[in-house]
Amino acid sequence: MMPHSMADSSAPKIPLYKHLYVQVIFAIVVGILLGHFWPAIGTEMKPLGDAFIKLVKMIIAPVIFLTVATGIAGMSDLSKVGKVVGKAMIYFLTFSTLALIVGLIVANLVQPGAGLNIDPATLDQAAVQGYADKAHDSTITGFLMGIIPDTMVSAFADGNILQVLFVAILFGVALAAVGERGKPVLDLFQTLTAPIFKIVSILMKAxxxxxxxxxxxxxxRYGIGSIANLALLVGTFYLTSFLFVVVILGAVAKYNGFSIFALIRYIKDELLLVLGTSSSEAALPTLMQKMEDAGAKKSVVGLVIPTGYSFNLDGTNIYMTMAALFIAQATGIELSLWDQIILLLVAMLSSKGAAGITGAGFITLAATLSVIPSVPIAGMALILGIDRFMSECRALTNLTGNAVACLVVARWEGELDVEQMNKALSGEVVATPPASEKPAALQPAE
Structure with a gap:
């Protein structure tokens, strides 16, 4: 990873328009205006967003592999790998469950679907059939088996985050186990890290x-107006996610010695990128880089962040329970306390079974509803039109949750440089920025 850089008052001030977050905000505003006033042209812009996400996904596998393999290989005590993963899983399970419970409580209090009185027979089953089919294929056993790639190379070819993580952990452990004989390979990987992250900075220009x-x-495609008729659900979901981040994650952050607002300010580039693309994967490489710049040990960052992308989905979990209860309320179906407990337990499992699948939020909802026969899967058609808008909030909440998890687990393990974190979150340390933002004084020698 690139070295930390102290802010230098003598360094030339970066013009505002060169900051990535300013460019992304401007692009989002222009995109909204184009899509609203010229929807046909706006719809045609889809390949630009798809191409950028593909570019980032292209580099995710080598970023994870090099970060994790070199981080583990540099560990003096390999038992720490298991401890880090174990503590991360405890954290993920605790807060994922808490997110499900919060969604359940809020949906019962606000009742966003009450009074719609929709007949399930009038809903379009075909509109959601594809998601239901994917959910049917997403079993826990299939998910666990899917972590093991067909070959070591296929993990990189398919770009499956968990498969790459699995191979990287094995390789890092093996590299540490062979000792001095593995040092040339470790040196090569550490040298490769610089150009790989240079590629990331180049891609971020787009x-x-x-x-x-x-x-x-x-x-x-969907129009701003499509939110209006379901505004209560969308608004309730956004407000609940905001309160979950500020109150619950904020309390966890404060207990562990940092401010949730300082962290959000620190990762604003990544959050805006996720807001614009509705994909948390678009920010994965730079989030890992920033967490290391904030003082978390490379090995912890490499283990916690990629794993969290599949197991620590706070926003998705809030969405699942709220959406399921919304559909039940909208179709006039009364769910007993026992039904809701079953819903909660099924959602806990299905959220892991469909982890890492494109459109996971909607697919996990289908998987959850398929086990609660009283709530029709066809009811998902009610929220199909606004799912894209809700996916942005899911991704933002997931990203913030994983940033908090990384710093917390690093602190638990004694692998967090608290002084470095405080400087980074207060802006005293310049996080390794995209090349387009880096002043001349901080440019590495070519």
Missing amino acids: APIGAFGAMAFTIG
Whole structure:
């Protein structure tokens, strides 16, 4: 990973328009305007967003492999790998369950679907059949078997995050176990890290174009007006996610010595990128880089962040219970306390079974409803039109939750440089920025 850089008052001030977050905000606004006033043209911008996400996904596998393999190989005590993963899983399970419970409580209090009185027979089953089919294929056993790639190379070819993580952990452990004989390979991997992250900084230059294309398509295809008739559900979900981040994650952050607002400010580039593209994967490489810049040990960052992308989905979990109860309320179906407990338990499992699948939020909802026969899967058609808008909030909450998890687990393990974290979150340390933002004084020698 690139070295930390102290802020230098003598360094030239970066013009505002060169900051990535400013460029992304501008691109999002332009995308919204284009999609609203010229929806046909906006819809045609979809390939720009898709292309950017593909570019980032292309580099995710080598970033994870090099970060995890070199981090583990550099550990003096390999038993720490198991301890880090174990503590991370305890954290993930605790807060994922808490997110499900919060969604359940809020949906019962607000009752966003009450009074709609929709007849399930009038709903379009075909509109959601594809999601239901994918959910049917997403079993826990299949998910666990899917972590093991067919070959070591196929993990990289398919770009499956958990498969790459699995191979990286094995390789890192093996590299540490062979000792001095593995040092040339470790040196090679550490040298490779610099150009790989240079590629990441180059790709980030295209972030505004990707955000513009994705937002123009979303507004052009679904329209801002499509939110209006389901505004209570959307508003309740956004407010619940916000309170979960500020109150619950905020309390966890404060207990562990940092401010949730300082962390959000620190990762604002990544959050805006996720807002524009509706994909948390778009921010994965730079989030890992920033967590290390904030003082978390490379090995912890490499283990917690990629694993969290599949197991620590706070936003998705809030969405699942709220959406399931919304459908039940909208179709006039009364769910007993026992039915809701079953719903909660099924959601806990299905959220893991469909982890890492594109459109996981909607698919996990289908998987959950398929086990509660009283709630029709066809009811998902009610929220199909607004799912794209809700997916942005899911991704934002998931990303923030994983950033908090990384710093917390690093602190638990004694692998967090608290002084470095405080400087980074207060802005005293310049996080390794995209190349387009880096002043000349901080440019590495070519």
